[in-house]
Amino acid sequence: MQDVKTNKKVIDEGVEAGLAKLTPEKIASVINQVLEKETGARFKAYVQTCMRCGLCSDACSVFLSNDRAPQYSPAAKVKQTILEMINKKGRVSREFLSDAVRIAHTECNVCKRCSMYCPFGIDIAYMMLTVRRIIHKLEITPLYIQDTVNSHAATGNQMWVKQDEWIDTLQWQEEDAREEFEDLRIPLDKDGSDIMYSVIAPEPKFQAGLIYQMATIMHAANVNWTMPSTPGWDNSNMAMYTGDFETSGRIARIHYEAAANLHVKKIVMGECGHAFRSVYDVGNRWVGWTAPPIELIHAIDFYHFLLTTGRIKVKEKYKKSVTLHDPCNISRGRGLHHKAREIVNILCENFIEMTPNKEHNYCCGAGGGVINCGPPWKGTRMVNNKEKSRQLKRTGAQVLIAPCHNCHSGLEDIVEHYELGMEIKFFGDIIFEVMEKTIFEEGN
C-alpha cells in the first residue's frame, strides 16, 4: 500500500530487517510447518468450503473505506495470503511476504464481523491470525508491535513498566484521589479481597488519571478490592495478535496466577477490549482452561452492577449528547452491548444510536493490533478508517463513549484526521463526573 502523504510504499524497519535474513528454504519450511502441523480440520474445511461468493465484502470496513476495491475484501485477503502459500507449497518470495505482512497486520482488524456475513460462518480472522503466526515464525512482524510483545515477554506488561514505577504510580494516584475521599486507599496485594482490579500498561504509563477515577468509584461503592504489586496487573496481550501464542498464553497465565495468589473471588478488568479477548477467550484456552479459572468480568459488567444496585448513585445526568461505540471484543466478543446501553441510559440524558451497532458495529479501525503497528502505518490506517469516520459523523453526537483503550486511541486519530470534533470518553470518565461522592453503606 502507498502512504497517503508521501505516496511511497510504507517502510517498516522490523519487517525489512527480517525479510533480508530470509532464505527460500527457511520461508518454505516455516510456512509448511505451520500449515501442516499447527492447523487441522477446521483450517482445511474453511479453505474447502469457501465458494468465493464475495458476500463477506460488505462486512469489512477496510473494504468499504477503500471504495470497495476488490483486494480489500476478507476473502481476497485470504486469497492473497494463505491460499497462495498453500498453492505454492510455501515457495513464496520476499515481496509476497512483505505484502502478506501489510494485509494480515494492517488491513485486517481480526474483528470477526465477516464471520457474521459469510453464509457458512467461515472464521476469516482465524485465517489472518494463521498468516500472522507464520509472519511471527519468520520474524518479520512489524517493529512497533513486536517491541510491545518483547516487553510482554520480559516484564509481564506491554510498556516496559518497572515494578517500582508501577507501585509508585498507584501510590501517587492514591494520594491525589484523597482529594475526593480523605481515607481512600488503593489496596496493594490485599489477600482475600472480593475483587482484583487489573488494567493495561498504558494506564500507569500515560493515563494514570483513569486509576484515580476507578479508585474513587471503588471507594464510593465500598468495594473490598485490591491490585497486585507484582506482574499480572497488566491484562493486555499483543502477543495474541502477532501469533506469538507461547508468550500470549504465558502472560494470560501470569494474570490469573496473580489473582490466585491473592485469593480474590473475582477479577474486574478496566475498559479494554483486546485484553478482555485475551483473558476471557484466547489466552486462557492456550493455557488449557476452557473458561476463565477465576470469575472475570469487564468494567461494563461491573459498572452495570454498581449502578443498578445503587452502590453508585447518579447526582445529575450527563447533559451532552452521547453516542456509543460497541467494541468488537466485548459486544461481538461477549454480548455486553445490552448492559452498555442500560448504563448509558442511567448516566446520560441524550443518547444517539450509531448505525450499524451492537454485534454489527464496525471495528474502531485500530483493533486487532493494527494501531500497535505504530507510526509507519498511521497514514494508511486513516484511509482504511474512512467508513468508520462516516458512521461516527452520521450520529452528530458531541460525545463518543468508547469502553475500550484500543478503540479510544484509534477513534481519537479518526476524530482528529477527519475533523469530527467529538469528545471521546470512557464510561469511567462519565461515571466519575456524574456520581454522588458519598460512600455506599450496606442496607442503605
Added chain:
Amino acid sequence: MHSFIQFITGPMVWISFGICFIGIVFRLLQIFRLTREKENFMFTFLSVKFSLRSILVWLVPFLPVSTRKSPVFYAVSYIFHILLFLTPLFLLSHVILIEENFNLSWWTVSDWLADIFTVAVICALIFFAIRRRMVPEVKFLTGLSDYVFIILVALPFISGFIAYHQFFAYQWMVIIHVISGELMLILIPFTRFFHMILAPLTRAYTASEFGGVRHSKDW
C-alpha cells in the same frame, strides 16, 4: 453403443452413488479424526443448541443481516439450491426409473412444472456466471474452477431439458445427461461441492463460539 448406454445407466449409477456416499462418509470420518487428533477442544465448545439456532436462522430468507445486504443474490441462491435438489428428486421420469427397478415410488411434480424448475436452475447458473464477471469483488476471487463448477451443474439440467423435449441429438443428450449427473455425484465429496456437507459444520462451530462463549448472535 448399446452396451455403453447400458453401462452408464446401469452399473455406473450404482458406482456413482457409491462413490458419493462412501466418499462423504470417508471425508467426514477424516475430518472427525483430524479434529480429535489436533483440535479436540472444538468438541468442548460445540453446542447443539447454538448450532441449530444459527443454522435455522440462516435457513430463513432475509433474517440474517447479510442476506438483506445482497437480496437479489440470496433470493436467486435460495431458489437455486432448493430446486437443485427438488427437480431431480421429484421428476416423473426419475421416479418411474426407480419404480421400474425397485418398485419404490413417491410424489412427483408435473412435467410443465419440472420444465419451469429446470429453466430456473439454468437461469440461476447464468446469473451466477454473470455476477462472477460483473461484480468486482467477486471477479477478483473467481478462478477457472468456479466456471467449471457452474458448467458441471448446468450440464445435466440443460441436456435433460433438451432430451425431454427431443429438440435434437436425443441419444447424445441422454448420454451427456447421465454422465454429467454421475460426474457431479462422484465429485461431491472431493471438490468444493462438498460445501453442502461442510457448510453446516463450519456454521455450527462458529455459532457455538458466538453463542456459547461470546454470548452473541452470528447473523
